Amino acid sequence: MAFEGLSExxxxxxxxxxxxxxVSEQDVKDMMREVRLALLEADVNFxxxxxxxNDVKERAVGQEVMDSLTPGQQVIKVVNEELTSLLGGEQSxxxxxxxxxxxxxxxxxxGSGKTTTTGKLALHLRKNHNRKxxxxxxxxxxxxxxxxxxxxxxxxxxxxxxxGDKVSPVEIATKAVExxxxxxxxxxxxxxxxxxxxxxxxxxxxxxxxxxxxxxEVLLVVDSMTGQDAVNVAENFHERLGxxxxxxxxxxxxxxxxxxxxxxxxxGMPIKFAGMGEKxxxxxxxxxxxxxxxxxx
Ligand code: GDP
Numbered sequence: 001m002a003f004e005g006l007s008e009x010x011x012x013x014x015x016x017x018x019x020x021x022x023v024s025e026q027d028v029k030d031m032m033r034e035v036r037l038a039l040l041e042a043d044v045n046f047x048x049x050x051x052x053x054n055d056v057k058e059r060a061v062g063q064e065v066m067d068s069l070t071p072g073q074q075v076i077k078v079v080n081e082e083l084t085s086l087l088g089g090e091q092s093x094x095x096x097x098x099x100x101x102x103x104x105x106x107x108x109x110x111g112s113g114k115t116t117t118t119g120k121l122a123l124h125l126r127k128n129h130n131r132k133x134x135x136x137x138x139x140x141x142x143x144x145x146x147x148x149x150x151x152x153x154x155x156x157x158x159x160x161x162x163x164g165d166k167v168s169p170v171e172i173a174t175k176a177v178e179x180x181x182x183x184x185x186x187x188x189x190x191x192x193x194x195x196x197x198x199x200x201x202x203x204x205x206x207x208x209x210x211x212x213x214x215x216x217e218v219l220l221v222v223d224s225m226t227g228q229d230a231v232n233v234a235e236n237f238h239e240r241l242g243x244x245x246x247x248x249x250x251x252x253x254x255x256x257x258x259x260x261x262x263x264x265x266x267x268g269m270p271i272k273f274a275g276m277g278e279k280x281x282x283x284x285x286x287x288x289x290x291x292x293x294x295x296x297x
Contacts, residue, residue, distance in 0.1 A: 002224065002251045002252065002253060002254065002255045002256075002257050002260075003042070003255075003256070003257040003294070003295050004254065005041070005042065005256060006038055006039070006041075006042035006256060006257050006295060007294075007295050007296070007297060009034070009037075009038035009041070010035060010038050010079075010295065010296055010297075011296065011297045012034070013031050013034030013035050013038060014031060014035075014075075014076055014079065014296070016030075016031065017031050017072045017075050017076070018072045018073065018076060019072055020071060020072035021070075021071070021072070022071060023060075023065070023066060023071040023072055023075060025061045028057060028060045028061050028075060029057070031075070032053050032056060032057055032060075035053065035056070035079070036049055036053050039052065039258075039261070041256070042256040042257050042258045042261070043227040043228055043256045043257075043258025043259070044257075044258040044261045044262050045228065045231055045258070045262035045265070045266055047266075048086065048261070048262045048265045048266065051265070052082060052083075052086055055082050056078055056079055056082050059078045059082070060074075060075045060078045060079075065078065076296070079296065080292055080293065080296055083261075083292040083295065083296065084288045084289045084291075084292040085288075086261060086264065086265060086288075086292075087260070087261065087264060087271070087286075087288035087291050087292055088264045088270045088271055088286070088288040089288055090288070091285060091286065091287050091288065091289075092245060092270035092271075092272050092286075093272070093285070094121075094125075094217060094245070094272055094273075095216040095217040095244065096216075097216045100181075100184070100185075100186045101134070101177065101180040101181060101185055101186050101187055101188045102186065102187050102188070102216045102217070103177055103187075103188050103190070103213050103214070103215040103216050103217070104121070104187060104188065104189050104190065104215060104216065104217040104218075104219060105173075105190045105192060105206070105209060105210060105213070105215040105217070105218045105219065106118050106121075106189060106190060106191050106192060106219055106221060107192050107194075107206055107218060107219070107220055107221070107237060107241065107243070108194055108220055108221035108222060108233075108237075109194045109195060109196065109197070109198070109223070109233060110142060110194035110195055110196055111194070111196075111223065112194065112221045112222055112223045112249060113221055113223060113247075113249035113250065113275055114139075114191060114192070114194055114221045115139065115145055115148050115149055115152070115191050116152075116249075116275070116278065116280075117219075117221050117247050117249060117273075117275060117283065118135055118149065118152075118189050118191040119135070119149070119152035119153075119155075119156060119158070119280050120275065120280050120281070120282065120283035121133075121189055121219075121247075121273070121283060122135050122156065122158050122187075122189055123156055123158070123280050123281060123283075124273075124283050125187055126158070127281075131186050131187050132184070132185045132186050132187070133158065133185060133186070133187035133188070133189055134159050134160075134161055134176060134179065134180045134183070134185040134187065134188050134189070135149055135152070135153060135158060135159070135160045135161070135188075135189050135191065136160070136161040136162070136172060136173060136176030136188055136189065136190045136191065137149045137150065137160060137161065137162035137172070137191055138169040138172040138173050138176070138190050138191060138192050138193070138209065139169075139191050139192055139193040139194070140164075140165040140166075140167070140168075140169055140172070140193060141165075141193045141195075142193065142194070143165075145191065145193070146162050146164070146165060149162070149191055150162060152280070155280070156280060159183070159185070161175070161176040161179050161180075161188075163175065169192060169193065169205060169208075169209055170205075170208050170209050170212045173190050173192075173209045173212060173213045174212050174213060176188055176190060177213050188213075190209070190213070190215070192205075192206055192209060193205070198233060198236045198237070198240075203237075203240045203241060206241055207240070207241060210241065210242075216244075217244050217245060218241060218242065218243045218244050218245075219243070219244070219245050219246070219247055219272065219273075220233075220234055220237050220238070220243040220245070220246050220247070220269075221246075221247045221249060222234055222246055222247065222248055222249065222259065222263065223249055223250055224248045224249060224250050224251050224253075224255045224257070224259050224260050225250050225253055225255045226259065227255075227256065227258050227259055228258065228259070228262075229259075230259035230263065231258075231259055231262050231263050231266050231267075234246060234263050234266065234267045234269070235266055235267055238267045238268075238269060243267070243269055244269065245269055245270055245271070245272040246263055246264075246267070246269055246270065246271045246272065247271070247272060247273045247274070247275060247283075248260045248263070248271050248273075248274050248275065248286070249274075249275030250275060251274045251275060251276055252275075252276045252277045252282065257295070260274075260291075270286075271286040271288075272285070272286055273285055273286055274286045274291075
């Protein structure tokens with residue numbers, strides 16, 4: 001499971017302090033040294049680790065903690081609150097446009113899980129929010145992507161808009177939005193093309209689609225197994241394109257978790273959903289507080 005190593009180490013480092021009736025500054029320092037190492041080992045961005053450790057220390061050696069009846073517990077509470085804040089604080093929901101349809105552009109590198117997530121999100125919107133999504137196949141470069149989305153559409157009994165791979169993605173996206181308006185679909189999820197690496201042509205193309213359809217949401221799909229790279233990718237996409245939210249995929253795998261923990265602080269953009277498996281129902285709204293509690297046990 002994701003975060004397993006990190007979780008174990010963090011819990012281990014907090015064990016000593018947990019039951020303490022008195023906590024000294026040295027106790028907090030010792031604990032935070034271990035916490036720091038655990039986070040670095042889990043591939044959390046070093047700047048993020050530094051700030052986290054300082055923030056916790058500052059609060060944990062304060063009066064409010066030291067003078068409390070259960071200082072050990074209070075220190076742990078501070079760690080939990082700071083981790084929640086690092087993961088994004090309040091849960092961040094998917095945009096809803098006041099004017100139907102809400103347009104969502106799905107972007108990300110090839111293999112990150114973009115097409116799968118498009119299907120998952122469509123199902124989520126229908127099942128949990130009673131919405132009618134249209135999926136649009138605008139990935140004209142990966143040979144199997146259009147077919148993959150059409151197959152997903154059949155499986156989920158969800159409409160898919162496609163014009164083959166000889167038409168420009170901008171045109172596909174624009175027409176898809178028109179079609180959704182005509183058919184009274186209230187979401188359009190545009191599956192765009194990825195590349196193996198961030199590349200100028202791709203960014204230009206995504207930028208053109210964005211200008212054409214003015215999406216309410218640009219969701220970056222990020223593979224959480226790719227560690228620090230995932231954070232760099234997110235930074236690049238955000239700088240170049242302006243994303244509005246992130247979906248971390250493959251959190252069901254044995255990722256060390258660093259990307260999920262750093263990505264909000266580094267980009268300022270919230271994680272909105274977590275991919276928890278290959279199946280279409282394996283998508284969960286991301287709850288920073290629950291995730292922090294899960295990690296800290
Ligand atoms: P795309 O190139 O970004 O469109 O990527 P795909 O949607 O084709 O996904 C690439 C691979 O990742 C596929 O084998 C998916 O089944 C798998 N995948 C996507 N999301 C998840 C997830 O949350 N968990 C797991 N375990 N696999 C996933």
